[in-house]
Amino acid sequence: MxxxxxxxxxxISGLLMGGIYALVALALALAFGVLRVxxxxxxxxxxxxxxxxxxxxxxxxxxxxxxILVLAVPMxxxxxxxxxxxxxxxxRAGVLxxxxxxxxxxxxxxxxxxxxxxADLLNIRTDLEMSVLRVAGVVVSIPLAVGFAVSLLIxxxxxxxxxxxxxxxxxxxxxxxxxxxxxxxxxxxxxxxWVFALSVALLAGVAGCLMTFTYVVPTAGLxxxxxxxxxxxxxxxxxxxxxFLGGLLIGxxxxxxxxxxxxxxxPAVIYVLFGLTLLFRPRGLxxxxxxx
Amino acid sequence: MKSxxxxxxxxxxxxxxxxxxxxxxQSGNPIAIPMITPLTGPGAILGQDMQKGVAVAVEQINKAGxxxxxxxxxxxxxxxxxxxxxxxVRVEMERLAVRNNAPMILGGEISAGTxxxxxxxxxxxxxxxxxxxxxxxxxxRGYKWYFTEQMTSEDEAATWLALLKHLAEKAGGPxxxxxxxxxxxxxxxxxxxxxxxPVEGAGFKVVADVAYNRAERNLLTxxxxxxxxxxxxxxxxxxxxxxxxxxxAMQQLxxxxxxxxxxxxxxDPRMPELVGAAFVExxxxxxxxxxxPDTERAKKFVVPFxxxxxxxxxxxxxxxxxxxxxxxxxxxxxxxxxxAAIRTAIQGLNxxxxxxISPFKSVRFGPDGRNLGAQNAVxxxxxxQRITVWPPAVAVKPPAPLRRR
Numbered sequence: 001m002x003x004x005x006x007x008x009x010x011x012i013s014g015l016l017m018g019g020i021y022a023l024v025a026l027a028l029a030l031a032f033g034v035l036r037v038x039x040x041x042x043x044x045x046x047x048x049x050x051x052x053x054x055x056x057x058x059x060x061x062x063x064x065x066x067x068i069l070v071l072a073v074p075m076x077x078x079x080x081x082x083x084x085x086x087x088x089x090x091x092r093a094g095v096l097x098x099x100x101x102x103x104x105x106x107x108x109x110x111x112x113x114x115x116x117x118x119a120d121l122l123n124i125r126t127d128l129e130m131s132v133l134r135v136a137g138v139v140v141s142i143p144l145a146v147g148f149a150v151s152l153l154i155x156x157x158x159x160x161x162x163x164x165x166x167x168x169x170x171x172x173x174x175x176x177x178x179x180x181x182x183x184x185x186x187x188x189x190x191x192x193x194w195v196f197a198l199s200v201a202l203l204a205g206v207a208g209c210l211m212t213f214t215y216v217v218p219t220a221g222l223x224x225x226x227x228x229x230x231x232x233x234x235x236x237x238x239x240x241x242x243x244f245l246g247g248l249l250i251g252x253x254x255x256x257x258x259x260x261x262x263x264x265x266x267p268a269v270i271y272v273l274f275g276l277t278l279l280f281r282p283r284g285l286x287x288x289x290x291x292x
Numbered sequence: 293m294k295s296x297x298x299x300x301x302x303x304x305x306x307x308x309x310x311x312x313x314x315x316x317x318q319s320g321n322p323i324a325i326p327m328i329t330p331l332t333g334p335g336a337i338l339g340q341d342m343q344k345g346v347a348v349a350v351e352q353i354n355k356a357g358x359x360x361x362x363x364x365x366x367x368x369x370x371x372x373x374x375x376x377x378x379x380x381v382r383v384e385m386e387r388l389a390v391r392n393n394a395p396m397i398l399g400g401e402i403s404a405g406t407x408x409x410x411x412x413x414x415x416x417x418x419x420x421x422x423x424x425x426x427x428x429x430x431x432x433r434g435y436k437w438y439f440t441e442q443m444t445s446e447d448e449a450a451t452w453l454a455l456l457k458h459l460a461e462k463a464g465g466p467x468x469x470x471x472x473x474x475x476x477x478x479x480x481x482x483x484x485x486x487x488x489x490p491v492e493g494a495g496f497k498v499v500a501d502v503a504y505n506r507a508e509r510n511l512l513t514x515x516x517x518x519x520x521x522x523x524x525x526x527x528x529x530x531x532x533x534x535x536x537x538x539x540x541a542m543q544q545l546x547x548x549x550x551x552x553x554x555x556x557x558x559x560d561p562r563m564p565e566l567v568g569a570a571f572v573e574x575x576x577x578x579x580x581x582x583x584x585p586d587t588e589r590a591k592k593f594v595v596p597f598x599x600x601x602x603x604x605x606x607x608x609x610x611x612x613x614x615x616x617x618x619x620x621x622x623x624x625x626x627x628x629x630x631x632a633a634i635r636t637a638i639q640g641l642n643x644x645x646x647x648x649i650s651p652f653k654s655v656r657f658g659p660d661g662r663n664l665g666a667q668n669a670v671x672x673x674x675x676x677q678r679i680t681v682w683p684p685a686v687a688v689k690p691p692a693p694l695r696r697r
Contacts (some may be wrong), residue, residue: 006520010513111332117338121533123566130543130568137454139514139544214509215536215566219334223507258504258513267505 002259005137010255019148019252022244023206024224025231026155031199033175033238037087038095040102043224044109045082045200049075049207050216051117057211059123062125065146068208069287072201079200083193091192112156113218123215125231148256154205154259155244162240171195175238231269234277236284245285294431323359323366323629325619326388328409329400329424329611330376337532338424338556338608339550343371344402345612348597352690361627369616374401378408385420395629396421396622398615403427403478404470410438419635421622424608427478431479431660439657441618442611443666444480448580450484452527452670455552455578455682457494459525459694471500471523471549473530473538474534475512480506480529481545483554484512487527499523515541521532524697525550530557532566539567542575546673550694552670553579559671559678563583568678576692578672583610584651584680586688587669593649602677618643621655651686 028042039045052074053067062070082105090101109115131142162168173181174191182188231250235242250270255270281287302488327346339442346369353359358366372388375520381401388394388414397413399422406425413420414435421429421439428444460467470491474480479501492498500521504514515538518526521567526549528535535557542548551558561577564572576577585594585604593613597605628638643655645665654665670682672691681691 001520003520006513006516009516013512114332114336119340121337121536121562122564123536125565125568132541132544139512139516141544144510170598213540215533217334217533218332218336253508254508255513258508259517267507 006259006271009138010259011252012138013144014139014246014252014255015256016144016148016251018248019151020144020209021227021231021251023154023202023209024149025228025235025243025247026151026158026240028228029232029235029238030158030202031196032232033240034171034195035091036085037091037098038229038237039087040099040103040225040229041105041109041121041221042203042228043226044076044106044221045068045075046203046206046224047111047216047221048078048112049203050211050220051113051122052204053207053211054122054124054216063126064208064211066208067211068205071204071207074199075204076201079197080193082200083196087196088193089190101209106225110218110221113221117218119218121215121217124211124255131148141213142208143212146212150205150209151244151247154202155240158240159289161194171271192198218235228239228268230274233272234285236281236286239284240285242284242286249285298383301604303662305536310353320366323367323623324370324392324394325396325398325623326370326372326373326390326392326394327398327615328381328384328405328613329371330405331371331373332404333375334401335376337399338376338402339371339373341606341608342424342615343611344597345593345609345614346371346616347612348593348600349613349616352592352596353616359620359623361624367616367620367623369398369612369619371400371555374405374526376402376405377388378404381405382412383409385409385416389413389418394418396619396634398423398619399401400615401422401481401609408432410435411667413437418631421615421638423611423618427482431662434524435661437635439661439663441614441655441663441666443582443652443668444662445483447666447668448483449490451485451580451670451682452483452552452554453490453494455527455580455670455691456491456496456527458682459691460496461551463696465696467495468495468550468696469499469529470496470525471502471518471521472498473500473502473518473526473528475530475534475555476503477506480555483529483588484527491527492652505532506531509537510541511538512541512544514538515545515547519545519547523549523551523603524694527552527554528558529554529642529652531555531564532560532562535560536563536566539563539571539575543571544568548574550692551575551577553577555579556607559583559607561606561678564673564676569673572673575672575673576672576694578691579605581670581671582650582652582666584669584671584677584686584688585610587651587680587686588672589651590648598627603692606648606655610649610668618655621664641686 003163052071053064056062090098131141170186179186231246235246257266331339358364358655401427405427417433423441426445428446472484476483502517559581626633645653651669652665653667656664658664669680671678672681680688
């Protein structure tokens, strides 16, 4: 029997998980909006940061939240190098070439992780992991709530940076029309390089949040890539607000499917939602993204 | 004189050149037997662990003189990656059977891949011996070239019920309430399908039946659904990642029923590290298993494994060890690398329980390819270790009692 408490539990749990999904997708949406390159290795780069958090915890005893700041710099450099070495050369090539390139990177990262760390599940045990807040019979997971807060914070900072700073204006100009931006004196390549590097650096934040309650395996990247792509397409390609809302929607839909459906059909609900969006709102939830 | 020296020298030269080749052909040339398993992809943990078990077994076999029926030729198990995908399984089976002319193929695959491999083996006429998948359906297809050494999900369901009855009897009072929680693959759903009717038939009230997809990242809602039904015993079939996520959800929900598990997850040696040893013991986490590491017969595998890898082997690792020794036994009996001779040898095989590392009574194949001696054990986390608690014939300690509410 489905009680009110169970329903509220599912809604809250789904919403908080959705916040994390939004955070995973935001970086992808940002990079796509400015570069017009869909990075299929996005989840694998996140997986690299998650392994980084595990290594920092095992070597230095660093808490996953503490690892965010430490990992941000190497992730930024990794993003920078990936843009210069791999993305830039295929930026003007067709979509298929770009997809093949990023998919290739994804396989290389996966295989490297398997060779270095093996297939074992690696996690970080902290006091925070099981901590919860109980409100009227409903359990709120603290790590999920923190993840949600971090997601809100990063979205807020991104919005402010994009709307209220000169650098943000350059980014928006590049996203809207790179040729016109170039004519107006914007160094388009530099802007794109920074945006891609920052989008990869953002994954350090996501990894820090994820590693407080979940684990990492070499194939985790693929799951996160698929998830991020679904969220980004649901929200509209390149639309940050849409990506945030898309993440929340997927989180809630997943949790409610768990309550109402009692089978493997649960995860399929997300794809039904995705299909309906493509059918009726091909430019995303706010109809502001590129047509998928 | 000069020419006889030359002749003598030529003979010596020929002996020096040819002898190593002959010796190599007699005892140095290894007998290569392939084993299919997922080394990459989502099921990589299965194959990677299995590979470690194979390495320990091959080392022991070759150190002890190799395959005696072949003049002491060493055994080589070629572990082949299938990525856990049935389509890759088919391609690899074809490569191994047709191009490599393998005399037999060992199976360390999950149920879907094993089905594809068995089908190919039947069409092509090559012995395929499964040591991993527990799916019993394949045994009902009348295959002639498919053999399964592994226990089946039917055996698992029967053991589940036997232990549940034992716990209820010891606890006294009315029959405890039961909930089923399982990942919805043929593995998880299959065992629950087989167990549910007999459990209900034995007078237990099933208060919840909750399925989930293994890919789900957050099991809080599913576990909350089970908690709402307030079962005393949860019968849980799952893999390592989903059971770990579910146990974390249980901790957050303050929900600690008695857990009878099945599948690779609940008994995995990594579980206490992943979710906390105290909680694992609080829920009396137990699992129907084909490997009981604390039993006397398992020592010949567990001790060298710990020496080599520094940790207790998982059940998956034991599959690799079992498969390699089974291959050795088959080769010793057949004495030939001919496929038909190998099939006949498999049919006539009878390995007694004391020679095995598993809790099986023996390895002896029936006409349908089933291992007639397959027998499960139930292990339970007690004092930070997996202790064999069932059946009484192999139990090291009794199972933790079920406390009634």
